[in-house]
Structure formats: structure tokens, C-alpha cells
Amino acid sequence: MTDMLAGYRFGAAWDEVYTPDGEPRPTYGGLHEALTAAGPEVLASLADFLATVFRDQGITFDHEGVERPFPLDIVPRIITAAEWDVVERGVAQRVRALEAFLDDVYGSGLVFRDGVVPRQVVVSSQHFHRQAFGIRPPNGVRVHVSGIDLVRDETGEFRVLEDNLRTPSGVSYVVENRRALARVLPDLFAGHLVRPVAGYPARLLEALRAAAPPGVEDPTIVVLTPGVHNAAYSEHTLLARQMGVQLVEGRDLSVVGNEVRIRTTRGHQRVDVIYRRVDDDFLDPVQFRADSMVGSPGLLNAARAGNVTLANAVGNGVADDKLIYTYVPDLIRYYLSEEPVLRNVETWRLDTPENIAQVLSNLGDLVLKPVDGSGGKGIVIGPQATDDELAALRSAVEANPRGYVAQRPVRLSTVPTLIGDQLAPRHVDLRPFAVNDGRDVWVLPGGLTRVALPEGSLIVNSSQGGGSKDTWVLASPARPAEPVADAVGESSAVLAGADLTEPEADLPAGAGAPGLGDHVDGRRPLAVPPDLGPAEPPREQQQQQQQAREAAC
Amino acid sequence: MLSRIAESLYWIGRYLERADAKARVLDVHLTRIQDEPGTDQERQLRTLLAAMGVDPGDAAVTPTSVVGLLAFDQESPASITAALTAARENARGAREILSSELWEALNVTWHGLAERRMAAAVLGPQVFCHYVRERTAMTTGLISTTMVRDDGWRFLSLGVALERIDMAARMLSTPALAEGRASVLAGLLRSVGGHDTFVRVYQGAVSPANVAEFLLRDQLSPRSVAFSLAAAESLLRELDPGLDDRLGVADGARRALGRMRLALEFRSSAELLDDLPSLIESLLRLTSRTSDEVTSRYFGKSLLVRWAEEVAL
Known part of the structure; x- marks a missing residue:
């Protein structure tokens, strides 16, 4: 390990793994040992293998027309149960406050009357859309999915850097990073009780179903993507596939009589909920940019008529404007009468x-x-x-x-990152994802850790040379480990057939379906063995014959 | 099934089969040219290009230029590289429908092309052809073992069937068939992987008539034209939602395929061969017309809405 840490600068910023003296913090003891045991050559070759796995599966983002991988670093980042508790409460609180704010902005406007936020600030925002005024979503939810960007400051405290309430991306990396790391380095997980992340698509599907227009029993849900050249296209396919819904493009949609339909090989089919990953400006050429080829004319009126739910809602950008950000602590106090759990920078x-x-x-x-x-x-x-x-x-x-x-x-916190065959401190942030189903704001226990790969860089964006890390949220010893199926919850019946219950490497043994183990427990062979082909004719005789002939010659 | 996705699947089938068939043909052709250095090389290569619908113009035709046009060059629409790129692009747009393994197979194949091309520069183009045949075989295997037999699979399989008809017709179009040299005929059979079967069926009687008959209407050979016609017909039948054949077949595409199949099955060998050139042409026309009809019926696109600028009066 001394090799791998040669030249590691301790204490330049808050390092999440090593104290300024170069000692591993208690949380990271096991990981430190595992990495030491593996050694630099093994880690470097595993990192190569990891990169191949991602390339082969096409887990890439598209940057200016070129498909690029979003490199996954081999060293995971660990967040303890106590730390996560703060993040979880803080993120959920923020989402609830911002939901209330959006409802107010596109509704009665009490926040202006009470002088909390000047009306001028809101209406001058580029993302304030008059067109969204008066559209009240069926279950009151506008921020079905959000990504709240956090950083850890010089003292290790989590702070909010910005809110993303429009079409936050990156959640597929949370899911895929975990799968890939578990595949390549299963031993690393030993001794850690890591909370699973594979339940995300099920939660999202549940929230989308809950958002369906009233009276629709079994809603048709689609994911709307701008197309294969969008940076997050591989994420759109992953979510659609794991939720078992169609991935559509604008050209697959048509709006007739304020109803949205998709064009199938057997005629038209009505759509009830659209999880759209197309920006507001491109969503509906009737209302926004007339030159948009990736949206569908009439969508917004269909939403206004209550025939389709757009998730996330149109106009959310007004609440994640960086100027509004400065008002969010006040908004939390105003709408929730609570003090903010997570501070702004x-x-x-x-x-x-x-x-x-x-x-x-x-x-x-x-x-x-x-x-x-x-x-x-x-x-x-x-x-x-x-x-x-x-x-x-x-x-x-x-x-x-x-x-x-x-x-x-803010000097962002650092986590050791494999650069060549050396570990070096690199700055990270964290994007936890929250799903709001109208009853509850659920925060995915994990989130996307982005890492700035160039030395000293503070810019973690994927488009600017960022990478990512698998983010482990540890279950508290008191908390029973949740099986993935738990996350599917009530709607598990309707999800049959979707790829949601695949076993997680980080699941503790025995968390599968109850009863299944009673029949096939692997302790004794099944009563009926597999069939075998006819036995080979005795080889010795054939050989003897041959030898006999040879002898005769 | 979304029309757009159905169309992508159909084209994955066509391009995959095209890449496979081209790799086989090219492999056989190049081997033969190497084995028989004395033959009129350029003429043979020109014939091959003509069969694949490529016009090399006045430029000299060499093995290298042919390999470029039919295998390596991304810019040449007739190349294997272009076909596999198109297959992968279509798969990229239909990823949530394909099994992850199938997508991965197409993606890995595409990523490996550049490397094989470099290897081919040293070891000869057969390395490239071999890679393509191996990968397409693997992909076809995954289609057969991991895709559910829904409409998506049917559209993909329809693409494969139509492409097979098209490629078989092109193979038969070369004048080499009429010349009847044994090595040429054997090559033709090898390029559809049917040489050994043929030898068994015809007891080794390699004649142009026998080869043509075998490629056109062997009922059991999965690469014969009649076999693919029957496959395409039954796929279209299963795809048709409002099917009612009591008073004849309403689907024009299926009617045309059926008529062609009967023409192949119920003609005498002599009739079949007398008319070969026009038969080949009608086979090529048939596949392209069927493709058009399937496209307009199942993949029908909406007219793009264009917004005019408002003009002040």
C-alpha cells in the first residue's frame, strides 16, 4: 500500500478516507485493507477490465457527437448510516419545500404577497414558463425526480451546491456502477452492509403510476427521449427497459383531441404518463421552440386538459435557478416551518x-x-x-x-482515486436522487459520486473530464437490511415480467423469495438426474482389433 | 410495438444477414483467386462487384480495392463495415427492446471491426471475414436463444428472410454459373454453407442446373430461396392483426411472395433454368417491393410538422 500511496497529499482538503496523518478513517478500515491486499498491478488490470465491461455494454454518454465512457473509478466511496441520515432528511426536506414553491409560483403566488421572494426574481428567470400557469398535476407532484447536488466542505459537512428539478441525469450510473463493481471486485464488498440501489426503477415506476390522470386504472407509461445522440441516451434505455415501458421519441407521438398517442404496428395507443427527458424548450413546438424536432406539438395542452401527466412538470426550472437557490433556506422556513437540515454554500x-x-x-x-x-x-x-x-x-x-x-x-472533499497504478486524492461531489410519489419523498440510498479526474480540478461534470465512483451507503446495524424486492412494494403485482428483481451482489444471503429455498436448497441432489447419451462402445476392443491387424501385417 | 422500433428490428435482421452473406462470399472469392492465379482476376472481381450492385467506374479493380468496397470502407454503402455499423445504430435506437446480451453482441462486434481491419492488413482479409462470420453467427444464436417470439422477433426474422432471398439472387446472377467451372460452382455452394449438403443430395453431380436448383428450391436448406420465401410468408401471416384468409389473401406483400414460391416449386428444372436471368431480376424486385410494402404498412411515418413563419400582410 505504501507504493500505491506514494505521493498522496494528505490534508490538502477534507479527505474522506485518510486523516491528515495518513491513517484510514474507521469507516474505511476494511476497504483500505482490501485495496492493500490487491496491490497496484491487480487494481490497474481490474480497472482496465471494468472499462471494457462498460464499453461492451454501451454504457456511454454522447459528447459533441462522440460516444464516450463515463469512467468508473475502482475505489468506492462510503457514506455511513449516520451521515446518510442527514443527507436523506435534508434532500427530502428540500424537495418538499421546492414542490410547495412551484405550486405557489404556478398558482396563487402567496410567496410574493408575503414578500419571501420578489416576483421580479421569478418572472425574470429564463425557466419561468407562463404556459405552465394553472396546470395542476393530478397528484400534486411536479418534481417526480430530482437530483440535489451536494459537496463536503473543508470540515466534512455536507452542503447543497445546486438543485436539479428539470431532467436530472446520472441515476443509471448509480445502478450500473454497482453492478459492474460487484462483478469485478466482489471481495471488496465483504464485511460491508451496503444498501442496494437496484430498486430505483421500481420506485420510479411506482411514482409515475401514482401520477396518472384520475380514473386511469392501468396507465400506459412511456419514457420520452430526444434520441440516440442525447448525452444521457443510454440512461433512457436502461430506465425504460428496467421499468418495462416503451422508450419513445417525439416522432412516435401524436396529439389528437388533446390525447397523446403512440404509433405502433397495430395502430395507435393512448399514453397516460410521459417521463420525459426532453427539455421544456424542445417539448412542444406549439408552446416553445417552433423548430424543435424532438418534441410533439400539443403535449402541453393535453397536459392542461388533464389527459396526460408530464413528469417532471413543465416550468420546474424556475425553482432550480441559481438565484432562487439563495432563497431556498427561507422557502424551507416559509413553507415547512422547519430549519434547513442541509446548509447552502x-x-x-x-x-x-x-x-x-x-x-x-x-x-x-x-x-x-x-x-x-x-x-x-x-x-x-x-x-x-x-x-x-x-x-x-x-x-x-x-x-x-x-x-x-x-x-x-469550496475546497471539495477528496477521495483516493486510481490514476495509473497510484492512488491520488481527487475532488468529488454527490448527487443523491429523490423520487416523489405524492405521499413520500424517497431518496435513493447511494447517489452519483462524480470525481474530477485532472489533478486539482474542481469541475466534476461528465462533459468536462469527470468520472464517477460507486457510492456505498452503509445500513446501520440496527436497521434490518432491505431486500431489493422491498423497494418494489405494493406495485410488485403489476410489475411481473419487468427486470426488477434481479439479485444484487450486495444482498445478504437468504434475502431471496421466501419458500423458494425450501424446495431447492442445494444440499442434496434432485431426485431426477439429467439424461445422458448412449455409453461409448468399449474402446479397448477397437484398439485391440487395430493392434491385432498391425501385428498380422 | 412502436413502429419505429419495429423498423429498427427489421433492419437489424437485414444488415446482419447482409454482413454475414458478404463475408462468406468474399471469403470464398478471395480464396479462389489465390488458388487459381492464372484466371482472369479483374473480370471475376468486376462480376462480383456487379452482383453486389457496386459500380467501380473506370478505376482499376484489384483485390485490395474490392476488399475496401465490400468489407472495410465505412463510406462504401456496400461494405460489411457499413452494414454492421447500421445494424448497431438501429440496435442503439431499440436497446430497451433487445435483450441486453444481443445489444452487447452487436456493440462488441462493431467495436472490434477496426482492430480486425488492422490485423487483416498483415494477415490478409480472410481474418476480417472470419471475424464477421463468427460474430454474426454468435449474434444469430443469441437472437434465437434470448429473444421472445413476439412481433419484434418476427420483424427481425422477416428482415433476415428477405435479405437471404436478395443475396441468393445476387449470387446466382454471376455469368460464372453458366460457364459451369467446377471450382466456381463449388465456391458458390460454399458461400452459402451448402457444399457438403449438395454433394450428399446430388451425389456429387455438380452441374450449373443442379446448383441453381439447389439454391433456388431445396425445401430443406435454410438458405434456399424457396425456404426463405416460405419463412417470410408465414411471418407476414403472423404479423397481420386482422387476418382472414377465407376469401384469399388480402395482404399484397404476402400474395407476391406466395406466387413466387409456387413458381419456384411447380416449374420443371428446364423451365426454371431457361428463364434464370428474368427470374433473378424478379426475385430482386420482389424483395425490394415487399420491403416497401412492409414499410408503408407497419412502419408508416407521420409527416413531419413544419411551422411556417408568420408573414405580415
Whole structure:
């Protein structure tokens, strides 16, 4: 291990595995030992194998027309039950508050009347859509799926970096990373009680069914993808396949009389719920961009008429705007009368001349973020920026202060990552995924850990050279380990046939279907052995004959 | 089943079969040219290109250029690489319907092409052909063992059947058949993997008439035209939702296939061979017309909505 850790810089940021003295933290004791036992050569070759598995299965994202893998690092990240408890409560609380906010913004507007958020801030957001006003989703849910991005700061505390309430992606990597790592390094899991993540598609399907228009008994659900060249296409296929629903493109849909239909080889079929992974702007050319080829004209009116549910709802972007982010702690207090469980990163609005002047004079020490950007686009990290970049930023901010927020640069926590055959500290973040079915906000115990692979880089986005890690949330010893089937819950009956109950490597033994083991327990052979072909004719005689002939010659 | 997905599956079937057939033909052709260096190489290669519908223009035709056109070049629509790329692209758009193993097989095949092409530069193009035959055989095996027999499987199988008819007709179109050299005829049989069977059935009597008959209407050979016609017919029958054959077959595509099958089955050998060139042409027309009819009936696309700019009056 000393080899693999040669040159490891301890204590530069909050390292989740090693203390500043280079000792493994208690949680990581077992993992540290397992990695040491494997040694650098084995780890490097396993990492190669892992990359091949991903390539062969086509688990890739499409970046500017090129299919690329999203490299999975071989060292998992561990989150203890106690730490996860905070994350889980914090994420669920945030989603509930943001749901209430969206309902308010596209409804009665009490939040403006009570002066919590200025109306101006909301209506000036690029993602505020008047077209969504007055559409109330059947079970009240607009944020069926969310991804709340968290980071751990210099003291190890989880902070919220941003909210993603539109079409957050990455959950397929959570599922696939676990499968791949369990396949390649099963020994690593020994001694850890890791909570399974394979139940996600079942939860999502349950939430989508719950969102169906009233009166629809057995809703037809589809996943709407922009197409094979979308960055997250492989995720769309995975979700559709594991939920057992159709994956459709805009050209498969048509809207007639405010009803959405798909075109099949046996005529048309009505659709009730659309889990859409197409952005608002492209969803409906009648309402939004008229040049969109990936949406379907009339979708929004069908939703307004109550004949189809769009998940996530249109207009959610107004609540994950980075300017609104600064108001979220207030929104939690306003709607839920609770204190925020997870704190924001210190952020300043550029809403007064004093603030603007203050930020402009400290550009080199701050992180400036465009309020409507995503995927890490347009972010300028002051301490790492050149003078030219800062000058360009200054004029951009002066021209449009509403377009930016300023943030304290957080030195993200680090986790050892295999670079060549050496472990090196790399910065990570965490995107937990939450599913809201209208009764409960469920947080997938895992989430996507993204890692910035270049040394010192703080940008973890997949499109900018990021990788990922399998994220293990440990079950607390008191908590009974949940079988995957647990997550399927009430709707398991209707899910028959879908690929949801595949056994997880991280399942404790004996968590399968009760009763099955009674019949086939592997302790004694079954009564009927497999059939065998006719026995070979005795070989000795044939050989003897031959020898006899030879002798005769 | 979504029309778009059905169309993808149909084309996966066609492209996969096309890649396999081309790899076989090319393999046999190249071997023969190597075995018989004295023969008129360029003419043979030109015939092969013509059969595959490729016009090389005035450029010189060499084994290298033919291998490029029919195997390696992504830009050449007639190449194996193009066919396997198209199969994989179609599979990519239908991933949630395919079994994961099948998708993985197509994906891995495609990823391996570049490497085999480099190997072929050193070891000869047969390495590439061998890889393609092996991978398509494996993929076909997975189709047979992992796909449920629903409409998706039927569309895929229909694609395979039509492509087989098409490729068999192309193979029979070469003038080499009429010349009747034994090595050419044997090559023709090998390229459909039917040489050994043929020898058993005809007791080794290799004549152009026997070979043509075998390829056209052997009822038991899975690569004969009659066999594939029957397969396509019954797949279309199963796909037809409102089926009622009491007063004849309403489906035009199925009628045409059936008429052709009967023409093959009930003609005498002499009639069959007299008319071979026009028979081949009608087989090629039949597959392409059937493809069109299936497309318009089952894969019918909506008209793209285009929005006009508002013009101020």
C-alpha cells in the first residue's frame, strides 16, 4: 500500500478516507485493507477490465457527437448510516419545500404577497414558463425526480451546491456502477452492509403510476427521449427497459383531441404518463421552440386538459435557478416551518449596487456562476482564473448582474482515486436522487459520486473530464437490511415480467423469495438426474482389433 | 410495438444477414483467386462487384480495392463495415427492446471491426471475414436463444428472410454459373454453407442446373430461396392483426411472395433454368417491393410538422 500511496497529499482538503496523518478513517478500515491486499498491478488490470465491461455494454454518454465512457473509478466511496441520515432528511426536506414553491409560483403566488421572494426574481428567470400557469398535476407532484447536488466542505459537512428539478441525469450510473463493481471486485464488498440501489426503477415506476390522470386504472407509461445522440441516451434505455415501458421519441407521438398517442404496428395507443427527458424548450413546438424536432406539438395542452401527466412538470426550472437557490433556506422556513437540515454554500446575490460593487472588487476570490447554466458551463473559479478571464467576466457581470451569483470557493472533499497504478486524492461531489410519489419523498440510498479526474480540478461534470465512483451507503446495524424486492412494494403485482428483481451482489444471503429455498436448497441432489447419451462402445476392443491387424501385417 | 422500433428490428435482421452473406462470399472469392492465379482476376472481381450492385467506374479493380468496397470502407454503402455499423445504430435506437446480451453482441462486434481491419492488413482479409462470420453467427444464436417470439422477433426474422432471398439472387446472377467451372460452382455452394449438403443430395453431380436448383428450391436448406420465401410468408401471416384468409389473401406483400414460391416449386428444372436471368431480376424486385410494402404498412411515418413563419400582410 505504501507504493500505491506514494505521493498522496494528505490534508490538502477534507479527505474522506485518510486523516491528515495518513491513517484510514474507521469507516474505511476494511476497504483500505482490501485495496492493500490487491496491490497496484491487480487494481490497474481490474480497472482496465471494468472499462471494457462498460464499453461492451454501451454504457456511454454522447459528447459533441462522440460516444464516450463515463469512467468508473475502482475505489468506492462510503457514506455511513449516520451521515446518510442527514443527507436523506435534508434532500427530502428540500424537495418538499421546492414542490410547495412551484405550486405557489404556478398558482396563487402567496410567496410574493408575503414578500419571501420578489416576483421580479421569478418572472425574470429564463425557466419561468407562463404556459405552465394553472396546470395542476393530478397528484400534486411536479418534481417526480430530482437530483440535489451536494459537496463536503473543508470540515466534512455536507452542503447543497445546486438543485436539479428539470431532467436530472446520472441515476443509471448509480445502478450500473454497482453492478459492474460487484462483478469485478466482489471481495471488496465483504464485511460491508451496503444498501442496494437496484430498486430505483421500481420506485420510479411506482411514482409515475401514482401520477396518472384520475380514473386511469392501468396507465400506459412511456419514457420520452430526444434520441440516440442525447448525452444521457443510454440512461433512457436502461430506465425504460428496467421499468418495462416503451422508450419513445417525439416522432412516435401524436396529439389528437388533446390525447397523446403512440404509433405502433397495430395502430395507435393512448399514453397516460410521459417521463420525459426532453427539455421544456424542445417539448412542444406549439408552446416553445417552433423548430424543435424532438418534441410533439400539443403535449402541453393535453397536459392542461388533464389527459396526460408530464413528469417532471413543465416550468420546474424556475425553482432550480441559481438565484432562487439563495432563497431556498427561507422557502424551507416559509413553507415547512422547519430549519434547513442541509446548509447552502455561502452565496451572494447581485441584487443591490453595494453587493455588485463588493463582488466585482473581489472577483479573484469568488466563484461566479451563471444563474441558468448547467453542466458546469460558464462557471468561473476566481482563484484559478487568468486575468483575461476575469476581465471578460467583469464586463459580463456588469452587463447582466441578474445573470450571476457569487459563491465562496469550496475546497471539495477528496477521495483516493486510481490514476495509473497510484492512488491520488481527487475532488468529488454527490448527487443523491429523490423520487416523489405524492405521499413520500424517497431518496435513493447511494447517489452519483462524480470525481474530477485532472489533478486539482474542481469541475466534476461528465462533459468536462469527470468520472464517477460507486457510492456505498452503509445500513446501520440496527436497521434490518432491505431486500431489493422491498423497494418494489405494493406495485410488485403489476410489475411481473419487468427486470426488477434481479439479485444484487450486495444482498445478504437468504434475502431471496421466501419458500423458494425450501424446495431447492442445494444440499442434496434432485431426485431426477439429467439424461445422458448412449455409453461409448468399449474402446479397448477397437484398439485391440487395430493392434491385432498391425501385428498380422 | 412502436413502429419505429419495429423498423429498427427489421433492419437489424437485414444488415446482419447482409454482413454475414458478404463475408462468406468474399471469403470464398478471395480464396479462389489465390488458388487459381492464372484466371482472369479483374473480370471475376468486376462480376462480383456487379452482383453486389457496386459500380467501380473506370478505376482499376484489384483485390485490395474490392476488399475496401465490400468489407472495410465505412463510406462504401456496400461494405460489411457499413452494414454492421447500421445494424448497431438501429440496435442503439431499440436497446430497451433487445435483450441486453444481443445489444452487447452487436456493440462488441462493431467495436472490434477496426482492430480486425488492422490485423487483416498483415494477415490478409480472410481474418476480417472470419471475424464477421463468427460474430454474426454468435449474434444469430443469441437472437434465437434470448429473444421472445413476439412481433419484434418476427420483424427481425422477416428482415433476415428477405435479405437471404436478395443475396441468393445476387449470387446466382454471376455469368460464372453458366460457364459451369467446377471450382466456381463449388465456391458458390460454399458461400452459402451448402457444399457438403449438395454433394450428399446430388451425389456429387455438380452441374450449373443442379446448383441453381439447389439454391433456388431445396425445401430443406435454410438458405434456399424457396425456404426463405416460405419463412417470410408465414411471418407476414403472423404479423397481420386482422387476418382472414377465407376469401384469399388480402395482404399484397404476402400474395407476391406466395406466387413466387409456387413458381419456384411447380416449374420443371428446364423451365426454371431457361428463364434464370428474368427470374433473378424478379426475385430482386420482389424483395425490394415487399420491403416497401412492409414499410408503408407497419412502419408508416407521420409527416413531419413544419411551422411556417408568420408573414405580415
